[in-house]
Amino acid sequence: MTGSNEFKLNQGPEDSISAVKFSPNTSQFLLVSSWDSSVRLYDVGGNSLRMKYQHTAPVLDCAYYDPTHSWSGGLDCQLKMHDLNTDQDTIVGTHDCPIRCVEYCPEVNVMVTGSWDMSVRLWDPRTPCNAGTFTQPDKVYTLSVAGDRLIVGTAGRRVLVWDLRNMGYVQQRRESSLKYQTRCIRAFPNKQGYVLSSIEGRVAVEYLDPSPEVQKKKYAFKCHRLKENSIEQVYPVNAISFHSIHNTFATGGSDGFVNIWDPFNKKRLCQFHRYPTSIASLAFSSDGSLLAIASSYMQEMGDISHPADAIFIRQVTDAETKPKST
Amino acid sequence: MTAYNVSPLISQLTPRSLGAGNRHASLSVITVCRLSANNGGGRALSQQQEGTTSAINQQKQAYELELRMYDGDDPLDVWDRYIKWIEQTYPQGGKDSGLNILLERAVMKFTEEKKYHNDSRYVDLWIKFTESCSDPLDVYRYMQAQGIGTMQASFYIAWSEEYEKRGNSRMADSVFQEGLKCGAEPLDRLQQFHKALQARVCRQMMTSALNQELDDELHDPQRASLAELKAKGKKKAVAPINRVAGTVGYARGLQFKQPLRPGQNSRLVIFDENKEHPEPQELKESWPAPPTARAKENEQKPDKWSNAKLPQKSRFGHSVIAPPPKPNFQPFVEESDQPPVVTPCKINPAVNTVLSARKPRREEQTPLKRLQELQQHMQLQQEDEDKSGEKSMYCKELLFSGVTELSFEELRAERFRQKCSQKPETACSEEEPHTSQND
Numbered sequence: 064m065t066g067s068n069e070f071k072l073n074q075g076p077e078d079s080i081s082a083v084k085f086s087p088n089t090s091q092f093l094l095v096s097s098w099d100s101s102v103r104l105y106d107v108g109g110n111s112l113r114m115k116y117q118h119t120a121p122v123l124d125c126a127y128y129d130p131t132h133s134w135s136g137g138l139d140c141q142l143k144m145h146d147l148n149t150d151q152d153t154i155v156g157t158h159d160c161p162i163r164c165v166e167y168c169p170e171v172n173v174m175v176t177g178s179w180d181m182s183v184r185l186w187d188p189r190t191p192c193n194a195g196t197f198t199q200p201d202k203v204y205t206l207s208v209a210g211d212r213l214i215v216g217t218a219g220r221r222v223l224v225w226d227l228r229n230m231g232y233v234q235q236r237r238e239s240s241l242k243y244q245t246r247c248i249r250a251f252p253n254k255q256g257y258v259l260s261s262i263e264g265r266v267a268v269e270y271l272d273p274s275p276e277v278q279k280k281k282y283a284f285k286c287h288r289l290k291e292n293s294i295e296q297v298y299p300v301n302a303i304s305f306h307s308i309h310n311t312f313a314t315g316g317s318d319g320f321v322n323i324w325d326p327f328n329k330k331r332l333c334q335f336h337r338y339p340t341s342i343a344s345l346a347f348s349s350d351g352s353l354l355a356i357a358s359s360y361m362q363e364m365g366d367i368s369h370p371a372d373a374i375f376i377r378q379v380t381d382a383e384t385k386p387k388s389t
Numbered sequence: 390m391t392a393y394n395v396s397p398l399i400s401q402l403t404p405r406s407l408g409a410g411n412r413h414a415s416l417s418v419i420t421v422c423r424l425s426a427n428n429g430g431g432r433a434l435s436q437q438q439e440g441t442t443s444a445i446n447q448q449k450q451a452y453e454l455e456l457r458m459y460d461g462d463d464p465l466d467v468w469d470r471y472i473k474w475i476e477q478t479y480p481q482g483g484k485d486s487g488l489n490i491l492l493e494r495a496v497m498k499f500t501e502e503k504k505y506h507n508d509s510r511y512v513d514l515w516i517k518f519t520e521s522c523s524d525p526l527d528v529y530r531y532m533q534a535q536g537i538g539t540m541q542a543s544f545y546i547a548w549s550e551e552y553e554k555r556g557n558s559r560m561a562d563s564v565f566q567e568g569l570k571c572g573a574e575p576l577d578r579l580q581q582f583h584k585a586l587q588a589r590v591c592r593q594m595m596t597s598a599l600n601q602e603l604d605d606e607l608h609d610p611q612r613a614s615l616a617e618l619k620a621k622g623k624k625k626a627v628a629p630i631n632r633v634a635g636t637v638g639y640a641r642g643l644q645f646k647q648p649l650r651p652g653q654n655s656r657l658v659i660f661d662e663n664k665e666h667p668e669p670q671e672l673k674e675s676w677p678a679p680p681t682a683r684a685k686e687n688e689q690k691p692d693k694w695s696n697a698k699l700p701q702k703s704r705f706g707h708s709v710i711a712p713p714p715k716p717n718f719q720p721f722v723e724e725s726d727q728p729p730v731v732t733p734c735k736i737n738p739a740v741n742t743v744l745s746a747r748k749p750r751r752e753e754q755t756p757l758k759r760l761q762e763l764q765q766h767m768q769l770q771q772e773d774e775d776k777s778g779e780k781s782m783y784c785k786e787l788l789f790s791g792v793t794e795l796s797f798e799e800l801r802a803e804r805f806r807q808k809c810s811q812k813p814e815t816a817c818s819e820e821e822p823h824t825s826q827n828d
Binding site: 123163180201317 | 779781782805
């Protein structure tokens with residue numbers, strides 16, 4: 064299964080993987096948060112575990128602030144900042160309910176967390192301290208940053224677009240264009256839109272510009288479905304990651320497949336082999352040369368036995384990630 | 390006052406901001422937040438409101454989780470407690486509370502569970518559910534056909550009241566007869582309500598007897614019945630023999646609408662007023678489809694209301710009412726009436742529709758259809774899957790069974806919490822999060 068262009072990370076987490084994130088300036092380091100209550104830092108080049116720090120409960124997300132600081136949050140409701148050089152912990156603050164997502168916005172220099180307490184909180188990473196709490200209409204399931212804009216996906220299929228420079232009001236209040244629960248939202252690196260995936264094998268490409276001409280361009284398509292005995296099995300699409308240079312994106316589903324899509328020509332560029340179990344998280348490295356694939360069962364079908372969780376690092380080529388220019 | 394407030398604020402901010410160097414954007418974020426946190430005198434109060442809201446949300450979430458994770462032999466208990474809690478927490482009702490959806494899900498969930506059919510809690514849920522239905526009578530007939538609540542006095546009482554509300558005291562009485570025949574419990578309560586109904590009808594009849602002249606004018610067709618009652622011919626000896634006290638008025642009340650036919654006065658049975666009404670015997674017919682569900686609120690787009698026509702029902706003698714004219718004043722809405730949760734939104738609603746626009750669904754599911762599917766639960770769902778050829782590869786029922794949806798992670802977090810509480814030696818601090826040092 065692991066060919067010359069792909070390998071499995073050693074010393075993987077002991078429980079399901081919740082998120083994988085590459086360092087902002089190198090493809091050497093990978094941050095991994097897990098349900099085993101820890102966050103790990105891997106040296107991808109050397110295929111080794113560099114360090115690890117603990118939370119008191121499962122960790123649901125992590126993010127880099129800068130190459131030496133990791134932020135993470137999870138079921139313990141605590142937002143932790145960890146200095147990866149000195150191995151020192153700081154509890155920056157808390158939410159009222161578990162923290163579901165952690166992101167960094169370089170344009171505004173602010174950390175963003177989303178929680179099941181129906182709020183998004185901003186954090187000044189330098190002090191570090193809370194820089195505001197913003198109520199959302201429902202539990203936050205996913206969020207993504209596009210330049211200075213924040214796109215929040217909540218329960219009840221709602222999507223909110225905030226301007227991080229002026230959080231006084233919601234810039235756009237939308238309903239998901241997909242019929243079922245929102246699983247993941249990721250913004251285009253070109254900041255013009257975002258991709259939203261749902262629990263029932265579907266992905267939508269959306270644009271931020273509210274003018275009707277631009278909105279006409281939006282579309283959605285089916286994916287991560289397998290035909291078996293003339294019944295189409297529809298899987299949740301759990302993970303999206305953008306290629307920072309080509310603006311193409313990878314999606315990962317509970318079917319264990321990873322697809323790479325060209326949103327401009329509405330084409331699938333490639334599909335990799337089937338991974339042992341659900342794809343829980345995906346991350347392209349900053350230079351777009353590597354793709355980290357977390358194959359980890361998410362208890363979609365309940366707490367049952369499943370193949371071992373693992374992280375695969377795959378080298379991707381331009382042929383796999385670059386839009387065809389015809 | 391404002392100026393006085395802002396200056397210490399700036400001095401508060403400055404050391405931190407200056408030390409931060411040239412990241413202006415970030416500074417502006419903090420400034421905006423601090424300002425918004427400090428302006429307005431009533432802020433303390435609204436903070437408190439936010440606190441209550443979050444406590445309510447957490448409690449709601451706990452119930453939602455319990456609904457799905459319950460592993461005992463009385464699943465109705467959780468639904469019952471949840472619904473009672475919602476009624477307490479959202480006395481104003483409305484869409485926010487989700488009560489109607491919850492009631493619908495609750496009653497539909499246990500239609501197959503025979504053991505609950507005459508559980509007073511379950512029957513009470515049904516009765517509450519009928520209140521939000523467009524035609525409660527259909528629901529009661531459906532319940533009877535399914536055998537739900539047929540041994541419960543409260544079922545017959547509620548059903549009868551519904552008839553009475555519509556002025557059909559004959560059917561109201563017949564419902565009680567049915568209940569007595571079935572031996573619904575508690576019997577004394579049933580009898581008590583039955584007597585009360587009879588007394589009310591009697592009183593009504595007395596009043597109408599006094600206004601007989603007026604009635605004669607108003608109810609021309611009924612004139613015949615009165616005439617017949619007065620007639621002394623052999624064939625027309627249909628007036629009840631027992632004319633003591635309440636019975637007189639009662640019987641007369643029944644005959645008010647239509648003359649009794651010979652041969653039908655042996656039982657104190659009520660007649661069919663007109664063909665639209667099913668005979669009491671008819672009620673037992675099997676019901677292939679469940680009744681129509683609640684009348685949904687706020688589903689239609691507001692612009693359609695302007696040229697909408699009121700459905701012209703005259704089934705129960707209601708005259709067709711013209712839509713009320715638009716008031717020429719602005720209704721007063723208290724400021725505090727707005728829920729604090731809503732974040733202000735500046736964008737034009739027209740733009741918003743563009744943003745949320747979806748392709749029209751091929752087939753909008755009517756509530757009736759949805760209920761039908763729910764009802765013939767297992768097999769039908771299987772058939773449905775085969776028909777559409779799609780199968781969801783996740784525990785869909787768990788995610789969507791309550792009022793609010795849950796994600797895999799929330800369910801898993803609950804499993805984790807339960808595991809932790811089983812092993813108290815494990816350190817699980819998520820139940821008592823530390824307070825923020827910076828607030």
